[in-house]
Amino acid sequence: MPGLGAVSTTFIAGTVAIRNGISSPIGSITQMGSLRLGKRTEKREVGIKDFVPLANLNDLVFGGWDIFEDNCYEAAVKAGVIDTELLDQIKTELSSIKPMKAVFDKHFVKKLNGTYVKSVKGHRSRIEALRQDIRDFKKNNGLNRVVMIWCGSTEVYQDPKGSVYDSLDSLEKALDDDEPSIAPSILYAYAAIKEGLPYANGAPNLSVDFPAMYSLASQEGVPIAGKDFKTGQTLMKTILAPGFKARRLGIDGWFSTNILGNRDGEVLDDPESFKTKEVSKLGVLEQILEPEKYPELYGDLYHKVRINYYPPRGDNKEGWDNIDIKGWLGYPMQIKVDFLCRDSILAAPLVLDLALFLDLANRSGMHGIQEWLSFYFKSPMCKPDLYPIHDLFSQKVKLENTLRYLMGETLITHLGLDYYHNED
Numbered sequence: 001m002p003g004l005g006a007v008s009t010t011f012i013a014g015t016v017a018i019r020n021g022i023s024s025p026i027g028s029i030t031q032m033g034s035l036r037l038g039k040r041t042e043k044r045e046v047g048i049k050d051f052v053p054l055a056n057l058n059d060l061v062f063g064g065w066d067i068f069e070d071n072c073y074e075a076a077v078k079a080g081v082i083d084t085e086l087l088d089q090i091k092t093e094l095s096s097i098k099p100m101k102a103v104f105d106k107h108f109v110k111k112l113n114g115t116y117v118k119s120v121k122g123h124r125s126r127i128e129a130l131r132q133d134i135r136d137f138k139k140n141n142g143l144n145r146v147v148m149i150w151c152g153s154t155e156v157y158q159d160p161k162g163s164v165y166d167s168l169d170s171l172e173k174a175l176d177d178d179e180p181s182i183a184p185s186i187l188y189a190y191a192a193i194k195e196g197l198p199y200a201n202g203a204p205n206l207s208v209d210f211p212a213m214y215s216l217a218s219q220e221g222v223p224i225a226g227k228d229f230k231t232g233q234t235l236m237k238t239i240l241a242p243g244f245k246a247r248r249l250g251i252d253g254w255f256s257t258n259i260l261g262n263r264d265g266e267v268l269d270d271p272e273s274f275k276t277k278e279v280s281k282l283g284v285l286e287q288i289l290e291p292e293k294y295p296e297l298y299g300d301l302y303h304k305v306r307i308n309y310y311p312p313r314g315d316n317k318e319g320w321d322n323i324d325i326k327g328w329l330g331y332p333m334q335i336k337v338d339f340l341c342r343d344s345i346l347a348a349p350l351v352l353d354l355a356l357f358l359d360l361a362n363r364s365g366m367h368g369i370q371e372w373l374s375f376y377f378k379s380p381m382c383k384p385d386l387y388p389i390h391d392l393f394s395q396k397v398k399l400e401n402t403l404r405y406l407m408g409e410t411l412i413t414h415l416g417l418d419y420y421h422n423e424d
C-alpha cells in the first residue's frame with residue numbers, strides 16, 4: 001500500500017488481530033458475507049470465502065510506502081483509530097512492518113512535508129525504484145502474488161481530459177519527458193501494472209482512471225479498480241437515495257457537511273485536494289436520481305458537500321445531512337441524518353475485500369476495469385462509453401452475480417415467476 005496512514009494501519013492491525021483470534025472482521029463481505037445459490041427452494045446458502053477460492057488471512061503479508069518513517073505500530077498509534085490496548089497485543093508484528101521510502105511530490109499534496117522520500121529524480125527512474133521495491137518485497141517475503149492498493153493522501157484535482165491521459169503512447173511520452181502533471185499515484189499504478197500487480201485506488205485522485213491506464217492494464221492483463229473508498233456519508237447516500245427514487249419521492253436539496261480531524265482531513269483542507277474529493281462525492285446523486293429523466297422530482301436538486309478540518313475529532317468524523325424531500329401534491333418534508341462514524345473503521349474492511357477479490361480476479365484472467373467491484377467505491381470506474389452504477393443494491397447484485405459467474409453457477413435475476421407457474 002502506498003500510504004501507511006489511518007486506513008492502511010487500521011486494515012493491517014485489524015487483520016492481524018482477527019487472525020490472532022482477538023477481534024472480528026465486521027464489515028468485510030469476503031469474511032462475513034454469504035450468497036444464495038440456485039433456487040430459493042434449494043436452500044443453498046454458502047459463505048463467500050467457502051464458495052470462491054480466496055487467499056487465506058493467515059497467508060497475507062503487508063507492506064507499504066510512506067513519506068514518514070513511522071513503523072506500522074507507531075503510525076497506528078498516531079492515527080488514533082484503534083485503542084492502544086488492542087495495538088499493544090500485536091505490537092511486535094506491527095512494529096516489524098516498516099515503510100519503504102515514498103515517491104512524493106509536494107505539488108500534489110500541499111499540506112504535507114515528506115521527509116522519507118526516494119532521492120531518485122525523473123519519472124522513469126522513480127518507476128524503476130518502485131518496481132524494484134515490489135520485486136524485493138516479493139522475494140524477501142517468499143510471495144507468489146501481490147496486490148497494490150493506494151491508501152495514500154488525496155492528490156490535487158486533475159482533469160482527466162488532458163491529452164497526456166488519452167492514450168498509452170501519449171502517457172509513455174509524458175513519462176519520458178518528465179511531464180510535471182504526472183502525479184506520484186500514477187507512477188505507483190504504472191509500476192504495479194508493469195509488475196503484473198492488480199491495482200485499486202482508494203482515493204479520489206486519477207491514478208488509474210483514464211484511458212491510457214485502461215489500455216496499459218489490458219495490455220498487461222491486469223485488473224484495476226477504483227476509485228475512492230465508499231464509506232461514511234457517501235455510503236449513506238447510496239443507501240438512501242435509491243430508496244427515495246424507487247418510491248418517486250422528490251428531492252429539492254441535499255446538504256452534506258463533515259467535520260473530521262485526522263491527517264486526511266488536514267490534506268482535504270487544501271482547496272485543490274478538496275476539489276478532487278468534492279467531484280467524487282457530488283457525482284453520486286446525479287447518477288442515481290437522473291434529474292434529466294425526472295425533472296419534476298429532481299430537476300431543481302441543490303446538492304452541496306462541505307468538509308471541515310476540525311482537529312478535536314480525530315478520525316471520529318461527523319457527517320451531517322439535511323435532505324429536503326417532497327411528496328404527494330408537492331408537500332415538503334425533511335430528513336436529518338447525523339452519522340457519528342469512524343472513517344477508517346469503515347474503510348479497513350474494504351481494503352481487505354479489494355485485496356482478496358482483485359487477487360481472485362487476476363487468477364481468473366479478468367483484466368482492465370473491474371466494474372463488479374463498484375460496490376466499494378464512491379466514484380466507480382467504468383468503460384468510458386458507459387455510466388457508473390452508484391446504487392449500493394445494484395452494485396451488490398453485480399458483485400454477487402460475478403462470483404456466481406466465476407464459479408459456473410446460475411445467475412440470479414430475482415424474476416421468480418417459475419415458483420408460481422411451473423407447478424407440474
Ligand SMILES: NC(=O)c1ccc[n+]([C@@H]2O[C@H](COP(=O)([O-])OP(=O)(O)OC[C@H]3O[C@@H](n4cnc5c(N)ncnc54)[C@H](O)[C@@H]3O)[C@@H](O)[C@H]2O)c1
Nearest residue numbers: 003005006007066102152153154203229231263264343347
Ligand atoms: N474512510 C476513509 O478513511 C476514507 C474513505 C475514502 C477514501 N479515503 C482516502 O484514502 C486515503 C487514505 O486515507 P487515510 O485516512 O488513511 O489518510 P492518512 O492521511 O492517515 O494516510 C495517508 C498516508 O499517505 C501518505 N502519503 C501521502 N502521499 C504519499 C505518497 N506519494 N507515497 C506514499 N505515501 C504517501 C501520508 O504520509 C499518510 O501517512 C485518502 O486519500 C483518503 O481520502 C479514506
